[in-house]
Amino acid sequence: MDRHPTSAGRWQLAARAQRMQPSALRELLKVAERPDIISFAGGLPSPCALPVERLQAAVQRILQRDAVAALQYGPSEGYLPLRETIAERLSKRGAAVSPSQVLVTTGSQQGLDLVARILVDPGSSVLIETPTYLGAVQALAQYEPVFEEVPADAAGLLPERLTEASMRRARLLYTQPNFQNPTGRTLAPERRIALVSRATRHGLLLVEDDPYGELVYSGVTPASLLSMAPGSVVHLGSFSKVVAPGLRVGYLVAPEALMGKLLQAKQASDLHTTGITQRLVHALLNDGEYDAHLDAIRRRYRAQCALMLSCLAEHMPDGVTWSRPTGGMFLWVTLPAEIDSTLLFEDALARGVAFIPGASFHAVAPKANTLRLTFTTATPSQIESGIARLAQAIRARLRPTEPHRPVAPPARERIDRSAVLQAQA
Amino acid sequence: MDRHPTSAGRWQLAARAQRMQPSALRELLKVAERPDIISFAGGLPSPCALPVERLQAAVQRILQRDAVAALQYGPSEGYLPLRETIAERLSKRGAAVSPSQVLVTTGSQQGLDLVARILVDPGSSVLIETPTYLGAVQALAQYEPVFEEVPADAAGLLPERLTEASMRRARLLYTQPNFQNPTGRTLAPERRIALVSRATRHGLLLVEDDPYGELVYSGVTPASLLSMAPGSVVHLGSFSKVVAPGLRVGYLVAPEALMGKLLQAKQASDLHTTGITQRLVHALLNDGEYDAHLDAIRRRYRAQCALMLSCLAEHMPDGVTWSRPTGGMFLWVTLPAEIDSTLLFEDALARGVAFIPGASFHAVAPKANTLRLTFTTATPSQIESGIARLAQAIRARLRPTEPHRPVAPPARERIDRSAVLQAQA
Structure with missing residues (x-):
């Protein structure tokens, strides 16, 4: 390990400061905040869920x-x-x-x-x-x-x-x-x-x-x-x-x-x-309403998660797989190996939809063909439209010579069962 | 420097954790919170100053x-x-x-x-x-x-x-x-x-x-x-x-x-x-009242500081000196060299008054004959009574055979001018 201190301008920094790097993710999130973008990027709760x-x-x-x-x-x-x-x-x-x-x-x-x-x-x-x-x-x-x-x-x-x-x-x-x-x-x-x-x-x-x-x-x-x-x-x-x-x-x-x-x-x-x-x-x-509040959040997010899953099944081309969460805020999508989701991000943005490339989530060896989708913040119509647009961007990368090929009909058998998360006992 | 990691129970700790030590000051502060104690210990603003x-x-x-x-x-x-x-x-x-x-x-x-x-x-x-x-x-x-x-x-x-x-x-x-x-x-x-x-x-x-x-x-x-x-x-x-x-x-x-x-x-x-x-x-x-609020705090603390200074002049025995702050919350008292303020703390507590021993405020070489007094939180009557009691505790340490010697009358010439802080331009 390099123990030589680094510097910033005239100042000598601690060696640990070398390991602090600007977060590419933060830059992506800023772009994803544009009002014309449907964002599945930020890991935020829904504003409607705030008490x-x-x-x-x-x-x-x-x-x-x-x-x-x-x-x-x-x-x-x-x-x-x-x-x-x-x-x-x-x-x-x-x-x-x-x-x-x-x-x-x-x-x-x-x-x-x-x-x-x-x-x-x-x-x-x-x-x-x-x-x-x-x-x-x-x-x-x-x-x-x-x-x-x-x-x-x-x-x-x-x-x-x-x-x-x-x-x-x-x-x-x-x-x-x-x-x-x-x-x-x-x-x-x-x-x-x-x-x-x-x-x-x-x-x-x-x-x-x-x-x-x-x-x-x-x-x-x-x-x-x-x-x-x-x-x-x-x-x-x-x-x-x-x-x-x-x-x-x-x-x-x-x-x-x-x-x-x-x-x-x-x-x-x-x-x-x-x-x-x-x-x-x-x-x-302790105000007696917390459990009801939790139930309301769960109902909301459960429906949004189910909708996003059904939209993925409807729109995604062969070779794309995703997780089936039983809770939380996120879905994980695995693309065909040849697609780098960092490059896909630009295409998706041009189509008005944002996500987080999966390479951001690895401590050592990034996997470029993965991405994270948040299902908690977008509205149902944004989820429907956003997943359709994301699927178009993926199809365009798969077949760069036919970027406007119409979206394929849903096919349940395309779902990769190996990615299914088991419901917990 | 000892770079060997330390441990806690079964767990190996980072070397830096060795440098984290329980704060004796925190323990003193807990004692000073007793309702029967006049505390000049905590570095708190006055509750009356909270907007x-x-x-x-x-x-x-x-x-x-x-x-x-x-x-x-x-x-x-x-x-x-x-x-x-x-x-x-x-x-x-x-x-x-x-x-x-x-x-x-x-x-x-x-x-x-x-x-x-x-x-x-x-x-x-x-x-x-x-x-x-x-x-x-x-x-x-x-x-x-x-x-x-x-x-x-x-x-x-x-x-x-x-x-x-x-x-x-x-x-x-x-x-x-x-x-x-x-x-x-x-x-x-x-x-x-x-x-x-x-x-x-x-x-x-x-x-x-x-x-x-x-x-x-x-x-x-x-x-x-x-x-x-x-x-x-x-x-x-x-x-x-x-x-x-x-x-x-x-x-x-x-x-x-x-x-x-x-x-x-x-x-x-x-x-x-x-x-x-x-x-x-x-x-x-930005609510238009901040400067008035600041003025009110300043007036309050200025009066409390002045009162504590006059009580110190009135009660403290020869050989005790103190700072004259032109702002802030604290006074610094220097005792005769033979008095260890950590030991004095116990005597003062027995008399119902608390301060922070000065040894807490040094990175390397503690000076045992110093202590800090906070003038912001006590009431005027507590300041008067507390400084008198502190002076008694100091006198008792100076002359352990005559612990109940009456307090000396105020003498302006006992003030150590070398400790006076210059009013700032």
């Missing part, structure tokens, strides 16, 4: 009854009633968690940063599923690990591909088991058992990132890794997808042995998470 | 008119109208700043973390004034620098004590030029000129941390380092002391060459600062 009125009511109550505490410095661990509610909700989902193991973070992105900061030295091995969440790669990469990619298929990462040496070597393994960003896939229950069993045997710390676990559309979310091996798991949670991302409230749950250093890293990072937004999340979780 | 009603009005407007933007993901750089307002306010104070140089941070603590993260390698030299702000030491220490302390007196750090070699070697110099935490001292204008001149000549980056600059009680705040050498200064600002700390909104201003890496570090840290609180700060800065 604006409940937040208005809650913020008034907080500033009337609890203003000074909400506005003064607060504990670095987080607002205790919120930590208690989080512990209680996780316990209901089968993980026996004490509030003392809960640290409120400024979004779960901060949880990733803190975990990486206390665990990763330059050159440390970090196991990471592939493809994976770009924000995790960015957070981890700052601390200069050597990434080792863990292969995965439609049912998640493959525990049997983890060697004993790699597990003993790695400081942590990062995974999103539920409705993963970017693929929408879910780690199968039997693989969870295998992963936890191997990790505990070989002293591997599992970082379970679970921002989408409550967004389940069919069946139930499988048992968390945290519930299976609380002493070997750091669990990251977020209210960005189920309340509002702009609040920047997430949390982590960690083994007691790690809490001290995580807390010290949190203090050094931002002292504590915003007092008002922590109280807002606590109020929403 | 609760204006925040209530502003948050309603934001959630009525701009809810979706406030609640969705936002730009990592920060809310543009807030960045524009910050640039404008700094420009009025003589620093020509473009909004493109302003990055909104989750409190200025995050600014410190980001600056340290992109600039400091293990073993890098970092120049830091002494005594200094504990939060800065904590943020910097995570990235494993070698601290070199810059000596200071009552008029701030001594630029002539910076050698050419130390300036060329250091990645940055950290200072709080205005009403410093913990001493309340202000860097004299002629020293600012000397510091900036030496720094620009020898390629030293100055990190100017200025959370208290607007809290000026006599004269005016001297010209900022930023205004004198914008190309050589990272300037950190905060709304914690003039609006509310619990909002966690601060900012940094940096040379354009550093903005890219700072932005990438910000993205990896928490994506962006809370949307609602950024809009709240923007609303308060």
Whole structure:
């Protein structure tokens, strides 16, 4: 590894700053925000899913009854009633968690940063599923690990591909088991058992990132890794997808042995998470309407996901396959090997539709013939029109001499069953 | 430097985690919160200074008119109208700043973390004034620098004590030029000129941390380092002391060459600062009442500072000296050399009064015979009673055989003039 410091203008930078690079994805997202573009690019919740009125009511109550505490410095661990509610909700989902193991973070992105900061030295091995969440790669990469990619298929990462040496070597393994960003896939229950069993045997710390676990559309979310091996798991949670991302409230749950250093890293990072937004999340979780709110989001996203799946089946040419998520926000499309989705992005944009090229979601070896579609933000008519246009762009790349060939009729047999995600028990 | 990783329980930690230690100060602060204690310990604004009603009005407007933007993901750089307002306010104070140089941070603590993260390698030299702000030491220490302390007196750090070699070697110099935490001292204008001149000549980056600059009680705040050498200064600002700390909104201003890496570090840290609180700060800065609000805070704190100074003059025994701040929140007391303020803390607590021992505020060599007093949070009668009790505790340590000797009458000639901070031009 190159340990020579880099520089910016006249200033000598830390070696880790070399690993911080401008995000091509951010540039793509800016383009995708143009009003003439149907965007399947951003990983946002639907504006219709934001509980604006409940937040208005809650913020008034907080500033009337609890203003000074909400506005003064607060504990670095987080607002205790919120930590208690989080512990209680996780316990209901089968993980026996004490509030003392809960640290409120400024979004779960901060949880990733803190975990990486206390665990990763330059050159440390970090196991990471592939493809994976770009924000995790960015957070981890700052601390200069050597990434080792863990292969995965439609049912998640493959525990049997983890060697004993790699597990003993790695400081942590990062995974999103539920409705993963970017693929929408879910780690199968039997693989969870295998992963936890191997990790505990070989002293591997599992970082379970679970921002989408409550967004389940069919069946139930499988048992968390945290519930299976609380002493070997750091669990990251977020209210960005189920309340509002702009609040920047997430949390982590960690083994007691790690809490001290995580807390010290949190203090050094931002002292504590915003007092008002922590109280807002606590109020929403406890106002008696949270489950109804979750149900409404699930119904909305379930319908949008189903519509996008049917549009894909209707419009996509042979050789294009996609995941069938049972929750979350994303679909993953695999194109014929000859199509580079970064080039396809330009064609699609010219047709008024945007997505994220799959190369953005790999820590080491990008796969150029993949792309991510978000099904949560577009309207039904935008989904219909956007998928049709995307299919046209793909067809044009497949047959560059016949760019205007009419769209083929739907053919159910073209669906690649190997990509189907199993509904979870 | 010891580069061997440490561990927590079964888990191998990053080497930098060794430098993260539980804060003794946090434990002291917990004790100081007891209702029977008069606390001069916490570095909090007065609850009376929090603009609760204006925040209530502003948050309603934001959630009525701009809810979706406030609640969705936002730009990592920060809310543009807030960045524009910050640039404008700094420009009025003589620093020509473009909004493109302003990055909104989750409190200025995050600014410190980001600056340290992109600039400091293990073993890098970092120049830091002494005594200094504990939060800065904590943020910097995570990235494993070698601290070199810059000596200071009552008029701030001594630029002539910076050698050419130390300036060329250091990645940055950290200072709080205005009403410093913990001493309340202000860097004299002629020293600012000397510091900036030496720094620009020898390629030293100055990190100017200025959370208290607007809290000026006599004269005016001297010209900022930023205004004198914008190309050589990272300037950190905060709304914690003039609006509310619990909002966690601060900012940094940096040379354009550093903005890219700072932005990438910000993205990896928490994506962006809370949307609602950024809009709240923007609303308060622009509602036409901000200057009146600042004036009210200044009047309040000026009176409290003056009262504490007169109580110190009245009660303190010979050999005790203190700073005379012209702004900010803190007074710095120097005890006779034989008194260890950490031991004194226990005596003072037994008498119902708390402060922060000065040893907490040094990056390298603690000075045991110093302590910090906050004058912003206690009531006038608490200040009177608390300083009298503190003086008793000091007298008891000076003459352990006569612990109940009556308090001496005030004597103006006992004031150590060498500690007087010059009123700023």
